[in-house]
Amino acid sequence: MHMKTYLNQAAKAASDRALPVFRTAADFERWRKDRQRRFHEMLGIDVYLAEERTPMHVRITGSVDCGTHRIDKLHYQSLPGLYVAANLYIPAALTAPAPGVLYLCGHHQTQKVNYQEHARRFAQEGFVTLVLDTIQLGEVQGVHHGTYSRGNFDWVSRGYTPAAAEVWNAIRGLDLLGELDEVDERRLGVTGHSGGGSISWWTACADDRVKAMASSSGTGDLASHIRERTLDYHCDCNFPNNADGWSSAESYALAAPRPVLIVAPDRDRVFRIDAVRQVYEKLKELYVNLGAGDKIDLLAFREQHMYTPASRKRIFSWFLTHLAGRPTTTDEAADFDGVKLPEEQLLVFKGQPPADDRSTTVQNWLIRLPEPTDIRSADQLAAEKTRLLVGVRKECFGAFPEQPLPLAVELEQEYWNGDSFSRKFSFASEGEWRLNGELRGRANDSIRPAAVCLRQSSHRKEEEPFRSLAGLKGEWIKARIDVRGTGDTAWGTELNWHIRRAAALIGQTVAAMRVWDALRGLEAVRLMPEVDRDRILLAGAGEMAVVALLAVLLDGSVSTLVLEDMPSSFTRADDPERLGEGYEVVNMLRHADLPQLAAMLWPTTIIVTGKRWEGYEWTERAYARLGEPGRIQFRTDLNVWSAGAE
Known part of the structure; x- marks a missing residue:
């Protein structure tokens, strides 16, 4: 037998496994919570979830008045020394706490600057929106490409992938949103594109405070990633530690039965549309079993790995309907207004990250390793x-x-x-x-x-x-x-x-x-x-x-x-x-x-x-x-x- 054949078969066997059929919603919830605890363990964030959260030391370094909304340029520490640069978009003239959206950036060098129009549109629709830089790119640059290009296969032995750090940063981002007077902490959503689409999934799977999610070009299937070798184009952050060998659908099921929108172009180099459809069909069957068939949808369209005006409007309508409680069709939703601020107006650190930043070494310490026992008998x-x-x-x-x-x-x-x-x-x-x-x-x-x-x-x-x-x-x-x-x-x-x-x-x-x-x-x-x-x-x-x-x-x-x-x-x-x-x-x-x-x-x-x-x-x-x-x-x-x- 050949190793490549073996891996193809093993991944296919996992992907072919049917999701359980549940007699009651309570049965599903017991299954989901057990699996979620295991998901936290595999990520390596279970120890942080079990402890009292460390102070985030939120610091606003500047603000921009945009008329329809204000942008606060801020940073916070998701763990001591793990700095996250972010922009917070707050709608003007709020009369009551508004729903909050966490926007997670894809692999673009300028991160929150590149994706600013998404946060702007959400804010114009009344959502308080926090857009985060990732560890790898943006203003504080650490390492995502461990096994991808640096030979860091020791990450596997640690059970570490950058997905763990990014999910933890996102969880603390939800903490930040939930503590704002302007935000209704019962209505939090998450969305993003590419790597941000992947981390949107994993954040929704890890944190039940996420009440609606939309993943753009971030939904995959392990069998396809290995069989067609799309894995070879993927950054390490797309995949959490998977010690139990779950299929993608088995992991994504942790988000059910909350509203989930899958946005997938059919000419995507790294996420094959046929594999996305297979995952969607499995999840759809689960949602129907749970009486929530209208809470999951797939928007497939002819394009490469990117947003389109129609896909953006579908995402905005999804959050307006399922998070803001304002049923809105795609045709009724508005798209970008064409306004973009220059980079210098949105930078948090302005080229000078904090001296005590530990983002560049997070791969060495996020997963806590045991001290050896002193053996004497x-x-x-x-x-x-x-x-x-x-x-x-x-x-x-x-x-x-x-x-x-x-x-x-x-x-x-x-x-x-x-x-x-x-x-x-x-x-x-x-x-x-x-x-x-x-x-x-x-x-x-x-x-x-x-x-x-x-x-x-x-x-x-x-x-x-x-x-x-x-x-x-x-x-x-x-x-x-x-x-x-x-x-x-x-x-x-x-x-x-x-x-x-x-x-x-x-x-x-x-x-x-x-x-x-x-x-x-x-x-x-x-x-x-x-x-x-x-x-x-x-x-x-x-x-x-x-x-x-x-x-x-x-x-x-x-x-x-x-x-x-x-x-x-x-x-x-x-x-x-x-x-x-x-x-x-x-x-x-x-x-x-x-x-x-x-x-x-x-x-x-x-x-x-x-x-x-x-x-x-x-x-x-x-x-x-x-x-x-x-x-x-x-x-x-x-x-x-x-x-x-x-």
């Missing part, structure tokens, strides 16, 4: 390991098959050279993946310990797959497992970027898939009659060293682990010009980094070869405190290691 380690395994199985390896296939080991070839033999076999991993392995040894009636290595994707010569075990002394059976992306299932390096981003989109990573393959391969090796299943050594090098470590942690019965050229942390970014297959694992840093995971292996013997590992002082201290039988040994190679030394 075997009982303490056992309790910590049990807790850790529960968490990582749910949060990091949730895509593992719930019901594994029969292993179905098959002999592919066996040949002899004197008293030595080589046995090539295959085994079922998951789905249509059938992987290869090889066993090498000498004819002997007694069972022997097995040294198993994970094949490297770069190996080409016949003998190289066993390089990690070269020079191993004693009566070892040697085995090799060809995890996905190695041997017959290898793919070209030009696919690495797409595969790694696509896998994360559906809650998976190449490394996690390989961990599963390694576990299945170990099962296959243990079935071999010559193998002592209780004495297994597993070896991996580079990216495969991480896979080997995680497989040993989950397996629980491997006696020795050999790590060659072991990476130091999941926090490392990649060289974007030379991407390998990667060793990121979804959400892993929310539980532990590599040194803490390595310590959890005690009393497994760890042999470090190649370049000395760096940053593992914590692991070494834990092993030293716990003592025998756990050991960490440093060797240039395995030439002096034997089965008897185990």
